[in-house]
Amino acid sequence: MIKVGIIGVGTVGESVAKILKENQDVISARAGKAIEVKCGVVRDINKKRDVDIPLSANVNDVLEDGEIDIVVELMGGVEEAYKVVTKALKNKKAVVTANKALLAYHRYELQTIAKDLPFAYEASVAGGIPIINALRDGLSANHIDSIMGIMNGTCNYMLTKMRDDGVGYDEILKEAQQLGYAEADPTFDVGGFDAAHKLLILASIAYGIDAKPEDILIEGIENITQDDISFAKEFGYEIKLLGIAKKDDTEVELRVHPTLIKKDEMIAKIDGVMNGISVIGDRVGETLYYGPGAGGDATASAVIANIIEIARGGGRSPMLGFNRPMEGKLKLKNTNDVSSRYYLRINVDDKAGVLAKITKHFEENSISIETMLQKPIKDTANLLISTHTAKEKDIQNLIEELSNLAFVKQKPVMIRIV
Amino acid sequence: MIKVGIIGVGTVGESVAKILKENQDVISARAGKAIEVKCGVVRDINKKRDVDIPLSANVNDVLEDGEIDIVVELMGGVEEAYKVVTKALKNKKAVVTANKALLAYHRYELQTIAKDLPFAYEASVAGGIPIINALRDGLSANHIDSIMGIMNGTCNYMLTKMRDDGVGYDEILKEAQQLGYAEADPTFDVGGFDAAHKLLILASIAYGIDAKPEDILIEGIENITQDDISFAKEFGYEIKLLGIAKKDDTEVELRVHPTLIKKDEMIAKIDGVMNGISVIGDRVGETLYYGPGAGGDATASAVIANIIEIARGGGRSPMLGFNRPMEGKLKLKNTNDVSSRYYLRINVDDKAGVLAKITKHFEENSISIETMLQKPIKDTANLLISTHTAKEKDIQNLIEELSNLAFVKQKPVMIRIV
Numbered sequence: 001m002i003k004v005g006i007i008g009v010g011t012v013g014e015s016v017a018k019i020l021k022e023n024q025d026v027i028s029a030r031a032g033k034a035i036e037v038k039c040g041v042v043r044d045i046n047k048k049r050d051v052d053i054p055l056s057a058n059v060n061d062v063l064e065d066g067e068i069d070i071v072v073e074l075m076g077g078v079e080e081a082y083k084v085v086t087k088a089l090k091n092k093k094a095v096v097t098a099n100k101a102l103l104a105y106h107r108y109e110l111q112t113i114a115k116d117l118p119f120a121y122e123a124s125v126a127g128g129i130p131i132i133n134a135l136r137d138g139l140s141a142n143h144i145d146s147i148m149g150i151m152n153g154t155c156n157y158m159l160t161k162m163r164d165d166g167v168g169y170d171e172i173l174k175e176a177q178q179l180g181y182a183e184a185d186p187t188f189d190v191g192g193f194d195a196a197h198k199l200l201i202l203a204s205i206a207y208g209i210d211a212k213p214e215d216i217l218i219e220g221i222e223n224i225t226q227d228d229i230s231f232a233k234e235f236g237y238e239i240k241l242l243g244i245a246k247k248d249d250t251e252v253e254l255r256v257h258p259t260l261i262k263k264d265e266m267i268a269k270i271d272g273v274m275n276g277i278s279v280i281g282d283r284v285g286e287t288l289y290y291g292p293g294a295g296g297d298a299t300a301s302a303v304i305a306n307i308i309e310i311a312r313g314g315g316r317s318p319m320l321g322f323n324r325p326m327e328g329k330l331k332l333k334n335t336n337d338v339s340s341r342y343y344l345r346i347n348v349d350d351k352a353g354v355l356a357k358i359t360k361h362f363e364e365n366s367i368s369i370e371t372m373l374q375k376p377i378k379d380t381a382n383l384l385i386s387t388h389t390a391k392e393k394d395i396q397n398l399i400e401e402l403s404n405l406a407f408v409k410q411k412p413v414m415i416r417i418v
Numbered sequence: 419m420i421k422v423g424i425i426g427v428g429t430v431g432e433s434v435a436k437i438l439k440e441n442q443d444v445i446s447a448r449a450g451k452a453i454e455v456k457c458g459v460v461r462d463i464n465k466k467r468d469v470d471i472p473l474s475a476n477v478n479d480v481l482e483d484g485e486i487d488i489v490v491e492l493m494g495g496v497e498e499a500y501k502v503v504t505k506a507l508k509n510k511k512a513v514v515t516a517n518k519a520l521l522a523y524h525r526y527e528l529q530t531i532a533k534d535l536p537f538a539y540e541a542s543v544a545g546g547i548p549i550i551n552a553l554r555d556g557l558s559a560n561h562i563d564s565i566m567g568i569m570n571g572t573c574n575y576m577l578t579k580m581r582d583d584g585v586g587y588d589e590i591l592k593e594a595q596q597l598g599y600a601e602a603d604p605t606f607d608v609g610g611f612d613a614a615h616k617l618l619i620l621a622s623i624a625y626g627i628d629a630k631p632e633d634i635l636i637e638g639i640e641n642i643t644q645d646d647i648s649f650a651k652e653f654g655y656e657i658k659l660l661g662i663a664k665k666d667d668t669e670v671e672l673r674v675h676p677t678l679i680k681k682d683e684m685i686a687k688i689d690g691v692m693n694g695i696s697v698i699g700d701r702v703g704e705t706l707y708y709g710p711g712a713g714g715d716a717t718a719s720a721v722i723a724n725i726i727e728i729a730r731g732g733g734r735s736p737m738l739g740f741n742r743p744m745e746g747k748l749k750l751k752n753t754n755d756v757s758s759r760y761y762l763r764i765n766v767d768d769k770a771g772v773l774a775k776i777t778k779h780f781e782e783n784s785i786s787i788e789t790m791l792q793k794p795i796k797d798t799a800n801l802l803i804s805t806h807t808a809k810e811k812d813i814q815n816l817i818e819e820l821s822n823l824a825f826v827k828q829k830p831v832m833i834r835i836v
Contacts, residue, residue: 015701019559019701023559023560023561023700023701025744025745025746026560026561026744027558027559029626029740029741029742029743029744030558030736030739030740030741031558031741032736032741032742033741122556128699128701128702128703128705129556129705130551130552130555130556130557130705133548133551133552133555133556134548134551134552134556134707137548137551137723137726137727137732138540138547138548138551138552138720138723139548139719139723140445140448140449140722140723140726140727141437141441141445141718141719141720141721141722141723141726142441142444142719143441143444208447266687266688266708269684269687270684281546281719282441283433283437283441283546283715283716283718283719284546284709284710284715284716284719284720285546285709285710285713285715285716286708286709286710287546287547287548287707287708287709287710288706288707288708288709289552289705289706289707289708290684290704290705290706290707290708291702291703291704291705291706292702292703292704292705295703297701297702297703298701298702298703300559300701301557301559301560301699301701301702302556302702303559304558304559305555305556305557305558305559308555308558308559309555309558309735312734312735312736312741313734314555314732314733314734314735315732316730316731316732316734317727317730317732318448318450318730321448322447322448323447323448323449323450323451323730324447324450325447326443326444326447327443328443
């Protein structure tokens with residue numbers, strides 16, 4: 001018999017308790033042991049909850065209970081959660097968490113503290129998709145060339161609906177909020193921060209890279225318009241918010257931003273709230289993992305998979321995939337050194353000579369234009385331009401120059417092309 | 419230091435030896451130990467091989483070497499391989515195999531013999547995709563509602579090319595053989611047997627079902643024509659050879675056959691030699707795993723992942739996913755009891771009254787027609803008919819009746835619709 005304590009009994013915690021009970025036949029047959037939730041810790045003990053487990057408002061009822069083998073941390077937040085799981089580990093309990101923010105900031109300290117105790121976090125990235133499992137254990141023979149993932153269902157839902165229904169960002173955001181796909185303050189999702197947390201976790205497993213959210217490039221989907229979507233359609237692209245990790249000989253680039261990606265790539269075919277992560281290994285080539293990235297039951301599926309693994313006596317892989325650092329450790333690439341193809345939307349006065357002046361700035365920054373579309377919009381024009389491969393710092397410089405021109409109406413919008 | 423012996427040094431064995439050497443930096447950092455191939459066993463010791471490992475023609479140089487921790491079985495075949503891995507287990511060695519045929523016939527005996535010794539076989543299903551890992555460990559909280567997989571790259575390549583290039587089966591088969599995607603005798607692939615072996619392995623992990631290839635429905639792609647493909651296009655389907663496992667309350671149906679599947683399903687979007695497996699769990703919903711199903715390096719990637727897992731002290735999951743059988747064990751459903759929607763291609767004399775007679779047979783077998791296309795072909799006509807849900811035994815009966823009619827020119831071709 002394995003005894004579990006759950007800290008934080010919200011949507012996911014309720015699902016964990018419910019599934020452990022309702023699926024106990026298959027779970028205990030697979031685990032070889034019965035698994036029971038001994039206690040759930042909640043902030044407000046008087047709030048009505050749809051669970052059939054003993055509740056407590058005191059976290060120590062879990063952390064200091066000598067009978068509890070596994071602490072499931074579902075409280076969210078960073079520093080308070082860090083204290084809780086640290087105490088759990090000090091009390092020799094295995095930890096299972098779905099907390100991506102905690103890991104984005106403290107994964108290496110936690111690996112050190114956990115030592116040989118299982119510390120599992122499958123649910124922290126892409127909800128129900130066992131991507132940690134795949135990347136850490138299934139692809140371990142490979143140098144990972146790249147990871148490209150749709151890791152935020154809210155953004156993918158919004159971009160899919162904007163494409164299919166032809167409506168604007170604000171309208172779709174409102175709809176996503178009504179459907180419960182987006183929070184009242186949607187910044188964490190639409191700003192790319194949620195995806196960045198997940199990307200950082202995957203980057204540690206793939207590359208042993210210790211970076212924090214503030215170290216990497218993060219852009220959201222707030223500036224995408226129907227013009228960008230029609231450009232994408234015209235040239236055979238989809239627009240997706242991707243988390244991207246890419247390795248060269250000595251450096252890894254990590255970035256989250258909207259991306260133009262060719263329609264026939266598998267990852268471009270993932271629509272709606274679903275998540276999908278493409279991993280290219282140097283030996284296996286491309287593998288891709290698709291599924292629900294959020295939701296109580298899907299996330300609980302991953303949490304319970306970790307509990308079963310621990311009950312089986314598994315969980316022997318090093319928490320972040322490496323038993324020891326690699327020689328010639330990879331470094332984080334400076335964002336300015338990244339190269340990409342780019343798409344720019346430049347809103348200009350519709351006057352003679354404007355195009356010549358704009359293209360001169362491209363030339364001066366050594367940026368070569370690949371395609372151009374011009375679309376009238378009231379008494380201005382939108383120039384939709386894609387470039388050949390250019391340097392990030394040249395593009396940033398170009399955007400700054402263009403922003404200062406009198407006939408450029410607002411700061412140009414840029415989307416990177418994969 | 420972990421020492422490995424490889425039995426069978428063909429394409430995959432060469433890749434295993436090569437990758438263990440070339441990627442030793444990342445592999446040893448992940449495993450926490452150096453991994454070395456101590457001996458490779460080959461049939462013909464004089465044949466030139468592109469490997470840098472000691473070779474022997476005597477299998478006992480691996481099986482009886484007390485220093486070797488892990489035996490990697492890549493010799494293929496069923497009974498001889500069974501003897502070899504059995505002896506390895508008796509000599510207390512962990513086993514890693516890519517041999518799907520061995521497992522299709524002997525997986526339960528091997529689980530019993532292996533007991534607590536790691537017996538790993540990630541490479542046996544879908545090559546480089548870590549699907550065993552996902553299904554056994556990542557989705558273990560779920561009752562598995564269904565598995566639908568493109569598990570044979572040869573068939574998927576051929577069906578994709580037939581669709582895109584509009585050419586016939588025989589021509590594409592020849593091309594696939596020239597490219598090395600199909601064997602000189604292609605029966606094992608195009609007849610569905612390869613996919614069936616893989617399906618049986620997955621069905622054990624998902625359901626604890628012990629079935630052998632001869633117990634389940636297996637149909638190949640040999641009868642697919644351009645008429646079927648144009649029907650599929652007309653009604654928004656793709657034709658894929660799928661391995662399907664589907665559970666109801668007490669029974670599991672297992673079948674491999676060409677399938678008409680709606681274009682917008684993720685699995686329908688998988689083209690060319692790639693594999694993909696969709697798994698629906700009762701809690702997580704649909705997850706899908708995509709990647710290369712064959713090839714030396716991709717398969718070796720999975721073999722080495724198993725070696726690393728064992729080196730880490732993992733491999734604690736029960737070999738076939740269950741530590742003990744479930745109460746109310748699921749039974750294999752009789753093929754005749756399966757229900758499906760069906761597509762039929764019936765080649766008839768192009769004469770008055772034929773259609774009325776054909777449709778009368780449908781009615782008498784309680785089979786309701788959903789759509790019909792009639793296509794002239796020389797002095798006959800092809801009737802392309804899809805049905806509403808019907809029983810397999812009624813369809814089989816209908817096909818037999820139709821085959822006996824004078825104006826039906828050949829046995830009707832049937833494809834199931836998902």
